[in-house]
Amino acid sequence: MKFVHVLTCFAIALGFCDAASAQSTRIPVVAAENFYGDVVRQLGGDYVQVTSILSNPDDDPHLFEASPKTARALQHAALIVYNGADYDPWMDKLLGASKGNTKRTVIVAAQLVDKKSGDNPHLWYDPKTMPTVARAVSEYLVKTDPSHKSDYDARLATFLDALKAIDTRVSTLKSHYKGVPVTATEPVFGYMADAIGFERCNEHFQLAAMNETEPSAADIAAFEKDLRERRVHVLIYNSQATGPMTRRMLAIAKEAHVPSISVTETLPAGKTFQQWQLLQLNNLADALQGWQSK
Numbered sequence: 001m002k003f004v005h006v007l008t009c010f011a012i013a014l015g016f017c018d019a020a021s022a023q024s025t026r027i028p029v030v031a032a033e034n035f036y037g038d039v040v041r042q043l044g045g046d047y048v049q050v051t052s053i054l055s056n057p058d059d060d061p062h063l064f065e066a067s068p069k070t071a072r073a074l075q076h077a078a079l080i081v082y083n084g085a086d087y088d089p090w091m092d093k094l095l096g097a098s099k100g101n102t103k104r105t106v107i108v109a110a111q112l113v114d115k116k117s118g119d120n121p122h123l124w125y126d127p128k129t130m131p132t133v134a135r136a137v138s139e140y141l142v143k144t145d146p147s148h149k150s151d152y153d154a155r156l157a158t159f160l161d162a163l164k165a166i167d168t169r170v171s172t173l174k175s176h177y178k179g180v181p182v183t184a185t186e187p188v189f190g191y192m193a194d195a196i197g198f199e200r201c202n203e204h205f206q207l208a209a210m211n212e213t214e215p216s217a218a219d220i221a222a223f224e225k226d227l228r229e230r231r232v233h234v235l236i237y238n239s240q241a242t243g244p245m246t247r248r249m250l251a252i253a254k255e256a257h258v259p260s261i262s263v264t265e266t267l268p269a270g271k272t273f274q275q276w277q278l279l280q281l282n283n284l285a286d287a288l289q290g291w292q293s294k
Contacts (some may be wrong), residue, residue, distance in 0.1 A: 026046065026047055026048055026049040027044065027047060027048045027049065027078050027079060027141070027144060027145065028048075028049050028051075028076055028077050028078050028079075029044070029048050029049065029050045029051070029077060029078065029079045029080070029081065030050075030051050030052075030053065030073050030074050030077040030079075030080050030081075031050060031051070031052045031053070031080075031081045031082070032052075032053050032054060032080075032081065032082035032083060032088045032091050033052065033053070033054045033061075033082070033083055033088070033124075033265075033266065033267075034052035034053075034054060034055040034266060034267045035124055035266070035267040035273050035276070036052075036081045036082070036083070036109070036124075036133065037050045037051070037052030037055070037081075038052075038267055038272055038273050039130060039133060039134055039137065039159070039273055040079070040081060040137055042155060042158075042159050042272065042273075043134060043137050043138050043141060043152065043155050043156055043159060044137075044141055044152070044155070045151065045155060047141070047145060047148055047151075047152075048079075048141070051073050051077075053066075053070055053073075054088075054265075054266055055266065055267075056266065057240065057264050057266040057267070057268045057269065058240070061087075061240065061265045061266060062212065062241065064090065065090070066090045066093070066094055070094060071094055071097065071098060074094050074095065074098050075098045077104055078103065078104055078105065078144070079104065079105050079106075079107070079137070079140055079144075080095070080104060080105070080106045080107070081106075081107045081108075081109070081133070081137065082106075082107075082108060082109070083108070083109050083110060083121060083123060083124070084108040084109055084110030084111060084115070084121075084123075085109075085110035085115045085116060085117060085119050085120075085121040085123065086117045086118075086121055087110075087121035087122070087123075105140055105144075107133065107136050107137060107140070109123050109124070109129060109132075109133050110123060112129075112132045112133060112136055113126070113128065113129050113132055120187050120190050120191065120210075122187065122188045122189070122190065122191065122265070123191070124273075125188065125189055125190065125191040125192040125263075126191035126192070126195070127163075127166060127167060127170060127191075127192070127195050129191075130163060130273065131160055131163060134156060134159055134160065135156065138152055138153070138155070138156040162272075162274045163274060165274065165278060166274060166277050166278060166281070169278060169281045169282070169285075170192070170195050170196055170281065173196045173281065173284070173285060173288075174195070174196050174197045176288075177196060177197070177198065177233075177288055178196070178197035178198075179197060179198075179199055180198055180199065180233050180288070181198070181199040181200075181201050181226075181231060181232045181233060182198045182199070182200065182201065182232050182233055182234045182235075182236060183200075183201045183202045183223065183226055183227070183232040183234075183235055183236070184200070184202070184206055184235065184236040184237065185205075185206065185209055185235070185236070185237040185238060185245070185246045185249060186206050186209045186210050186237070186238045186241065187203070187206045187207065187210055188236075188238045188263050188265060189236045189263050189280075190206075192281075193236070201226055201231070201232055202219065202222060202223045202226065204216070204219045205219040205220065205222075205223050209241075209245070209246075215245070220245075223249060224249070224252055227249065227252045227253050227256050227258050228252060228255075228256050229256075230256055230257070230258055230291075232258060233258070233259075233287075233288055233291040234258065234259050234260065234261060234284065234287045234288055234291060235249060235250065235253040235258055235259070235260040235261075236260070236261055236262075236263060236284075237249070237250060237260060237261075237262055237263070238262070238263060238264070238265065239262035239263070239264055240264050240265050240266065257291075258291065259286075259287035259288070259290040259291050260287070261280070261283045261284055261287045262283075263280050264276075
């Protein structure tokens with residue numbers, strides 16, 4: 001019996017069998033981004049083993065390069081979750097190169113919410129995205145490990161209930177600030193800004209930054225004018241991609257007493273997805289109140 005157990009574990013390690021089929025082994029999951037990984041952990045608890053590829057909030061996700069270690073993790077994953085919509089194009093290449101694992105399931109957030117190449121890829125800032133992703137992940141877990149269905153169902157209900165705090169905060173902000181003009185260095189926060197009902201300014205500038213191209217002189221001038229004349233109530237910037245142009249706009253905003261808040265593309269250490277989103281929304285509320293006090 002001991003010999004059989006050793007062979008079973010060896011086969012699982014090599015990816016020759018589905019890890020979920022062994023009751024003593026957790027379901028191996030790879031998430032391209034750590035906020036999706038956090039959601040899987042909340043839904044799967046001790047029954048999942050999650051590896052997140054993008055996990056450092058101090059790194060610029062746009063500069064990420066896949067490594068052999070990343071490819072190995074994908075090779076042995078039973079479930080893979082990634083963003084799509086060209087946010088993590090390296091995932092398609094890695095999955096194409098690791099076709100040996102035919103039993104794996106792939107969940108792509110963009111496909112679940114009908115987003116495609118060319119759309120704003122920062123889907124996790126849309127309040128509708130995570131409930132949809134969570135339901136898809138939970139459905140997979142129940143199908144793969146039906147003996148723990150009651151636990152998975154309870155965890156999904158708890159997660160969805162926790163998201164209500166975000167919806168409530170968005171609704172409150174919308175009731176006070178719908179139509180208020182705001183600006184940003186990138187469209188990272190775009191979906192959330194739309195959910196609140198902001199008037200989003202300088203979108204051409206933001207798209208250029210997202211696509212890593214130079215904004216036009218006219219777009220730069222318009223951005224600076226909005227800040228200097230306090231036509232916008234807050235400047236939202238991506239603290240993981242603070243190049244010279246972002247630092248320039250932050251300096252102008254500070255001189256003009258336009259509040260600024262940072263948002264990130266990666267979940268900060270020690271935070272759940274819900275805590276992260278609420279923290280940023282609370283910072284936004286403080287910044288908007290700060291503009292009014294000037």
